[in-house]
Amino acid sequence: MTDPLLPADELIDGHTLDELSDYLAAGRTPADPAIDDSPECRAALTALERLGRATRDLLDEEAAAAPADDDWVGRILTGIRLDVQSGRRIPIVHPDPAADLALTEGAVRALVRSVGDGIDGVLVGRCRLDGDVETPGAPIAVHLEISVRYGASMANAADEVRAAVIGELGRHAELTIASVDVVVTDVRESRAGRDGR
Amino acid sequence: MSETRAADDASVEGSTAALASSILAVPGVDTLYPAASPLGQVATAIGSALTTGAVQQEDVLVAGERIRIRIGVDGMEPAAEVCRRVYDVASAWAASSGRAGAVIDVTAATIGA
Numbered sequence: 001m002t003d004p005l006l007p008a009d010e011l012i013d014g015h016t017l018d019e020l021s022d023y024l025a026a027g028r029t030p031a032d033p034a035i036d037d038s039p040e041c042r043a044a045l046t047a048l049e050r051l052g053r054a055t056r057d058l059l060d061e062e063a064a065a066a067p068a069d070d071d072w073v074g075r076i077l078t079g080i081r082l083d084v085q086s087g088r089r090i091p092i093v094h095p096d097p098a099a100d101l102a103l104t105e106g107a108v109r110a111l112v113r114s115v116g117d118g119i120d121g122v123l124v125g126r127c128r129l130d131g132d133v134e135t136p137g138a139p140i141a142v143h144l145e146i147s148v149r150y151g152a153s154m155a156n157a158a159d160e161v162r163a164a165v166i167g168e169l170g171r172h173a174e175l176t177i178a179s180v181d182v183v184v185t186d187v188r189e190s191r192a193g194r195d196g197r
Numbered sequence: 198m199s200e201t202r203a204a205d206d207a208s209v210e211g212s213t214a215a216l217a218s219s220i221l222a223v224p225g226v227d228t229l230y231p232a233a234s235p236l237g238q239v240a241t242a243i244g245s246a247l248t249t250g251a252v253q254q255e256d257v258l259v260a261g262e263r264i265r266i267r268i269g270v271d272g273m274e275p276a277a278e279v280c281r282r283v284y285d286v287a288s289a290w291a292a293s294s295g296r297a298g299a300v301i302d303v304t305a306a307t308i309g310a
Contacts (some may be wrong), residue, residue, distance in 0.1 A: 013240070020204050032211070036258075037230055039230055039232070039267070039306030039307045039310070040267060041304075042228075042269065042307055042310045043307055043310045045310075046309075047308040067276055081205050086306065089304065092277045092280050092281070094281060094284065094290070096284075098288070098298060098299065098300050098301055099281075099284050099288075099303075099305070100300055100301065100302040101277075101280040101284055101302075101303045101304075102279065102280075102302075102303075102305070103276055103277070103280070103305045103308070104302050104304060104305070104306050107276070107305055107306055107308050107310075108308070110307065110308065111272070111276075111308045111309065114308075114309060114310075171275050172270075172272075172275055172276040172277065172308055173276065173277065174277050177220055
């Protein structure tokens with residue numbers, strides 16, 4: 001299905017996710033300044049690294065050579081491609097009128113993704129900031145789609161993600177967070193679990 | 198390009214390089230990204246290749262009364278606070294280089310990435 005928010009060329013600062021994945025697999029060598037100097041590409045590489053670790057962990061748990069159902073991987077890859085786009089400027093208040101300080105929306109979404117991925121068993125699929133982020137003090141609703149590992153409590157995972165996201169956004173960004181909505185869209189079920197029923 | 202203009206440009210380049218070093222020394226700054234837009238980077242690369250034979254990338258963009266800085270922060274220090282520290286450093290540099298009053302644009306493009 002085509003995501004209406006996805007850029008037509010599906011490129012991240014001129015690179016496909018496949019190219020970035022290959023670059024990661026090659027140990028980021030030879031160094032490519034067009035990738036290394038791009039914040040969008042760096043955020044995508046970081047997210048791909050975490051996804052790679054989670055996939056390996058899942059395979060280790062299954063002690064199997066073949067990958068499990070990978071629909072959730074595709075959804076996460078789509079989310080990464082969308083979320084790392086730099087997006088809107090989120091202003092940082094400063095008393096000096098000569099100061100034009102901001103975080104990019106992409107940086108904040110990548111931060112939220114990183115925080116969510118840091119919760120045991122959780123991987124973030126999509127992250128969206130709804131509201132006028134360009135106006136200081138405007139209420140912002142954070143929407144997150146996550147997948148959880150089979151067997152983990154969905155409610156607890158959502159609560160942990162919500163608390164962690166509020167904490168980190170409060171520390172790094174000057175947003176007025178009105179809500180953090182967490183939707184569990186996938187359960188990463190081990191093949192062993194499926195075969196056992 | 199006149200010799201005087203070339204000397205002025207070289208002076209600005211050296212000076213922005215010093216600013217870039219100062220920014221990278223700010224606690225919490227992890228990376229300094231090229232500040233020009235992608236099109237601007239291409240134009241700069243072509244221009245410097247034509248004039249000096251080498252491709253140079255400006256980490257800090259000084260254009261008229263505007264100074265543009267794009268950073269990655271390490272995620273340990275609060276991102277907003279890091280931007281303010283970078284602004285302080287850039288503001289002091291602007292005052293010392295005859296650009297007092299310039300608008301200083303500091304954007305954190307990555308946090309902990």
